[in-house]
Amino acid sequence: xxxxxxxxxxxxxxxxxxxxxxxxxxxxxxxxxxxxxxxxxxxxxxxxxxxxxxxxxxxxxxxxxxxxxxxxxxxxxxxxxxxxxxxxxxxxxxxxxxxxxxxxxxxxxxxxx
Amino acid sequence: xxxxxxxxxxxxxxxxxxxxxxxxxxxxxxxxxxxxxxxxxxxxxxxxxxxxxxxxxxxxxxxxxxxxxxxxxxxxxxxxxxxxxxxxxxxxxxxxxxxxxxxxxxxxxxxxxxxxxxxxxxxxxxxxxxxxxxxxxxxxxxxxxxxxxxxxxxxxxxxxxxxxxxxxxxxxxxxxxxxxxxxxxxxxxxxxxxxxxxxxxxxxxxxxxxxxxxxxxxxxxxxxxxxxxxxxxxxxxxxxxxxxxxxxxxxxxxxxxxxxxxxxxxxxxxxxxxxxxxxxxxxxxxxxxxxxxxxxxxxxxxxxxxxxxxxxxxxxxxxxxxxxxxxxxxxxxxxxxxxxxxxxxxxxxxxxxxxxxxxxxxxxxxxxxxxxxxxxxxxxxxxxxxxxxxxxxxxxxxxxxxxxxxxxxxxxxxxxxxxxxxxxxxxxxxxxxxxxxxxxxxxxxxxxxxxxxxxxxxxxxxxxxxxx
Amino acid sequence: xxxxxxxxxxxxxxxxxxxxxxxxxxxxxxxxxxxxxxxxxxxxxxxxxxxxxxxxxxxxxxxxxxxxxxxxxxxxxxxxxxxxxxxxxxxxxxxxxxxxxxxxxxxxxxxxxxxxxxxxxxxxxxxxxxxxxxxxxxxxxxxxxxxxxxxxxxxxxxxx
Numbered sequence: 001x002x003x004x005x006x007x008x009x010x011x012x013x014x015x016x017x018x019x020x021x022x023x024x025x026x027x028x029x030x031x032x033x034x035x036x037x038x039x040x041x042x043x044x045x046x047x048x049x050x051x052x053x054x055x056x057x058x059x060x061x062x063x064x065x066x067x068x069x070x071x072x073x074x075x076x077x078x079x080x081x082x083x084x085x086x087x088x089x090x091x092x093x094x095x096x097x098x099x100x101x102x103x104x105x106x107x108x109x110x111x112x113x
Numbered sequence: 114x115x116x117x118x119x120x121x122x123x124x125x126x127x128x129x130x131x132x133x134x135x136x137x138x139x140x141x142x143x144x145x146x147x148x149x150x151x152x153x154x155x156x157x158x159x160x161x162x163x164x165x166x167x168x169x170x171x172x173x174x175x176x177x178x179x180x181x182x183x184x185x186x187x188x189x190x191x192x193x194x195x196x197x198x199x200x201x202x203x204x205x206x207x208x209x210x211x212x213x214x215x216x217x218x219x220x221x222x223x224x225x226x227x228x229x230x231x232x233x234x235x236x237x238x239x240x241x242x243x244x245x246x247x248x249x250x251x252x253x254x255x256x257x258x259x260x261x262x263x264x265x266x267x268x269x270x271x272x273x274x275x276x277x278x279x280x281x282x283x284x285x286x287x288x289x290x291x292x293x294x295x296x297x298x299x300x301x302x303x304x305x306x307x308x309x310x311x312x313x314x315x316x317x318x319x320x321x322x323x324x325x326x327x328x329x330x331x332x333x334x335x336x337x338x339x340x341x342x343x344x345x346x347x348x349x350x351x352x353x354x355x356x357x358x359x360x361x362x363x364x365x366x367x368x369x370x371x372x373x374x375x376x377x378x379x380x381x382x383x384x385x386x387x388x389x390x391x392x393x394x395x396x397x398x399x400x401x402x403x404x405x406x407x408x409x410x411x412x413x414x415x416x417x418x419x420x421x422x423x424x425x426x427x428x429x430x431x432x433x434x435x436x437x438x439x440x441x442x443x444x445x446x447x448x449x450x451x452x453x454x455x456x457x458x459x460x461x462x463x464x465x466x467x468x469x470x471x472x473x474x475x476x477x478x479x480x481x482x483x484x485x486x487x488x489x490x491x492x493x494x495x496x497x498x499x500x501x502x503x504x505x506x507x508x509x510x511x512x513x514x515x516x517x518x519x520x521x522x523x524x525x526x527x528x529x530x531x532x533x534x535x536x537x538x539x540x541x542x543x544x545x546x547x548x549x550x551x552x553x554x555x556x557x558x559x560x561x562x563x564x565x566x567x568x569x570x571x572x573x574x575x576x577x578x579x580x581x
Numbered sequence: 582x583x584x585x586x587x588x589x590x591x592x593x594x595x596x597x598x599x600x601x602x603x604x605x606x607x608x609x610x611x612x613x614x615x616x617x618x619x620x621x622x623x624x625x626x627x628x629x630x631x632x633x634x635x636x637x638x639x640x641x642x643x644x645x646x647x648x649x650x651x652x653x654x655x656x657x658x659x660x661x662x663x664x665x666x667x668x669x670x671x672x673x674x675x676x677x678x679x680x681x682x683x684x685x686x687x688x689x690x691x692x693x694x695x696x697x698x699x700x701x702x703x704x705x706x707x708x709x710x711x712x713x714x715x716x717x718x719x720x721x722x723x724x725x726x727x728x729x730x731x732x733x734x735x736x737x738x739x740x741x
């Protein structure tokens with residue numbers, strides 16, 4: 001899986017491309033830890049390029065989201081595909097995140113407080 | 114025109130406690146989910162893309178509505194959070210909302226409209242802003258450019274919001290739609306005459322009286338002497354047993370109405386009978402099943418138990434040789450898998466370890482073994498010893514999920530075969546619990562013997578289904 | 582396997598997460614082939630179920646692996662039946678209980694433990710058995726064809 005990042009509306013947007021499964025999840029975990037240590041605790045994760053998510057990927061997002069919120073930040077999600085959405089829905093974790101259909105809008109929302 | 118349907122859990126939370134078996138948004142008015150009326154209205158307004166935004170789980174809703182292709186529209190889903198106000202919701206759905214006027218329906222309510230009216234034109238001549246509002250919800254237009262001209266202004270078509278906040282609201286609405294406003298909506302079922310709507314797979318005995326207006330859903334059986342209606346809605350997968358009278362009532366999906374019951378101005382749902390007048394509820398099953406059981410004396414029950422054991426022993430003896438031969442062959446062919454599983458044995462939650470066999474119905478040996486129900490053979494021994502019934506409720510594996518099902522059964526009596534199998538489940542799309550309740554109410558030796566024969570004949574007809 | 586032969590497809594994979602994609606996509610591909618040949622209702626969900634279930638089951642098997650020797654290979658076996666598609670994941674890890682762990686409390690949003698839960702959610706049946714040294718998780722999904730059986734018309738019946 002490829003992980004790219006950009007700054008949009010002053011907010012770090014992480015763009016994931018590929019499958020977010022048990023092989024790849026630790027890499028994402030590592031990246032998110034690094035980002036939080038750099039002081040970026042308000043980020044957007046753009047999942048438009050993620051065509052598959054399993055419990056490992058979900059677990060990383062849930063635990064990281066919790067950590068970022070403890071640091072007075074947040075992880076907002078954008079562009080969940082059908083199957084990714086389904087995994088969140090089945091595990092009742094949709095309500096843990098602010099979910100947008102546009103990552104720019106998600107980034108902008110951090111400024112609205 | 115695109116449509117947003119915004120419905121928050123707090124608006125329908127009460128429905129979860131009253132009707133726990135169904136997603137609140139799929140609760141029906143005249144056998145049509147509440148949400149579907151809103152969808153129909155959106156389509157009448159010219160919307161071809163509709164997005165549902167809810168803050169709770171919606172797998173069940175998605176399973177019903179899918180991608181909207183059934184209505185020739187694109188139906189999508191997006192999550193929101195309880196605290197999200199309208200602006201946040203719009204921001205979260207910016208891409209969806211862009212580039213077209215938006216019809217927003219916020220709240221869970223019943224919408225009165227008339228399918229014959231031209232709502233698309235009405236909205237084209239309406240300014241952006243609030244179209245309709247009440248404490249139950251509102252309808253808004255955004256991004257619309259009114260094409261209002263003096264010629265186009267006429268009297269607005271009928272449109273009103275009715276709250277659905279109690280079972281009394283539900284009852285009143287259902288009956289008023291059925292009796293007075295049915296022509297305004299697209300309602301399910303076939304209708305050859307006004308006031309009567311009948312679904313698919315409906316069996317009605319010829320001594321049943323139907324007093325319209327009546328609506329009957331799919332997979333319904335109405336037994337001899339019953340009287341249905343007037344002002345009655347029968348849902349899907351319902352059995353109304355002999356000589357019962359149901360009027361001014363709603364019988365929701367998967368409900369068994371026992372024999373000789375009088376149901377008037379009630380809502381029957383699963384095991385519960387609710388009074389929309391005062392909100393009280395009683396267990397439907399207890400009313401007839403317990404009375405039937407107390408009538409049947411202990412001696413009779415003992416005799417019936419003995420007959421069950423004898424039948425089981427006879428069946429065991431009849432199948433012993435085929436079992437010995439076919440299980441040997443199948444084990445060598447690796448088409449026979451056997452282990453042990455724990456099942457509930459009564460309503461208190463006591464359990465029993467039973468052999469669990471699965472047969473691969475490949476080749477004539479597998480097919481024959483499956484047709485003879487040989488995977489049940491080890492259970493016949495238990496039935497002969499009186500540890501199990503020969504026929505009764507489905508065997509429920511001892512798990513958390515099954516514990517919920519067990520709680521709904523007054524007197525759980527598992528059998529080697531289940532009554533539901535005698536009715537053709539799982540090959541036929543009917544509710545097994547309903548079927549079991551129906552048969553448990555008529556339990557006697559002759560009936561049980563016939564049902565065992567039927568269950569085995571059904572298997573022979575479709576030998577693929579081997580899992581107990 | 583005799584008359585009315587059902588198709589069987591087997592894949593043997595080393596217990597290494599680098600093959601998780603292979604295992605998972607194998608599931609969705611087999612499901613896709615069945616969907617296209619039979620015409621299933623909710624074909625996309627059907628394929629996704631197998632993709633997800635295999636990803637979870639394979640990850641679980643790798644996580645509990647005893648070693649990476651060939652004898653500890655993971656075997657994935659599909660069986661195509663008339664009315665269902667079955668997949669069995671076999672491994673030679675120590676035995677484990679499918680229902681052993683305490684039930685997941687979704688309301689507390691745990692950070693792990695969703696794997697087996699998801700498996701049971703998306704598949705119709707999930708069973709575990711131990712045969713000799715092998716753990717076997719068998720998952721099944723019924724083939725719900727998109728054209729339902731004929732609907733009966735309304736007829737008055739005799740005494741029923």
